[in-house]
Amino acid sequence: MSADLKAGDPVIVRNDIPTGHCRTPHYLRGHKGEVVSILGTFADPEQIAYYQKGEPRVLYEVRFAANALWRDYVGSPKDTILADIYDHWLEPADG
């Protein structure tokens, strides 16, 4: 699995509700973020959870603006949430 995305790329988290073990929190699904860094390649924990051999997945650190995630966010417009998300959950977005 190659890293198709690079730091700075805008992405959208797939808005999907698959059954079973997921490592992408619901509150980020369907939201737009930006790739901060490539964290490496890991065996897919969503498959390992079911005793399958985890396929290699590229893991990205993705940044989200707190005030874009939450309506009525109380804080600074600078505030961010960073999450680690596997490649099969990310789609390229328009800048």
Next chain:
Amino acid sequence: MADTHDHHEHPHGHDHPHGHDHSLTFQPDHPDTEYDLLEAALRELLIEKGLITARQIQQQIDSMDSRGIENGQELVARAWTDPAYKARLIAEPMAAIKEMGIDMEHQPEVRVVENTADVHNVIVCTLCSCYPRSVLGIPPAWYKKKAYRSRVVTEPRQVLSEFGTDIGDDVEVRVHDSTADLRYIVLPRQPEGTDGWSRDRLKALVTRDSLIGVAPVRLPA
């Protein structure tokens, strides 16, 4: 007990019935859950089949229980006093952690995020309760509660202020949700007035909460 009833009809004394009988010596702690039963069945089978011993299980529990924040304190104190080490700790954390003699075998990868004048980092795992046990030991109970896990992503500044930590609006609050295979620790800022302190003296200032990012490192009052 967090009892917030406005109209409490009587105080909680021991002279009225309140759900359990003090005449019985042994009260059940709580009913066994399915998971308690599953754990007991599995443990007993493993022992019965001679795969592990009760002593090995106890030794492993002891070893997990006895781990504290010492490794985390060592890393921070070294980083504060050795700029080249700090750079390595942030760029190549696993190598830098092993360099300090910390055993990272079979441990998840750890990343180190640095607090600066412009960024305040705080760690959570909203999905479960992933925690950098290799360097911080056992997590505090609140770290695993839904209240912390949900609120620190939706209202981080309010949560921080409940820990006595008020962050100015000119500083970015950066919440790290450790959703995958990495674990995070915060490299807190070195408190003012501690330049030239020895590593041992600095180490003692570093608290668990500062390594999670809910509090700064403070000088003793």
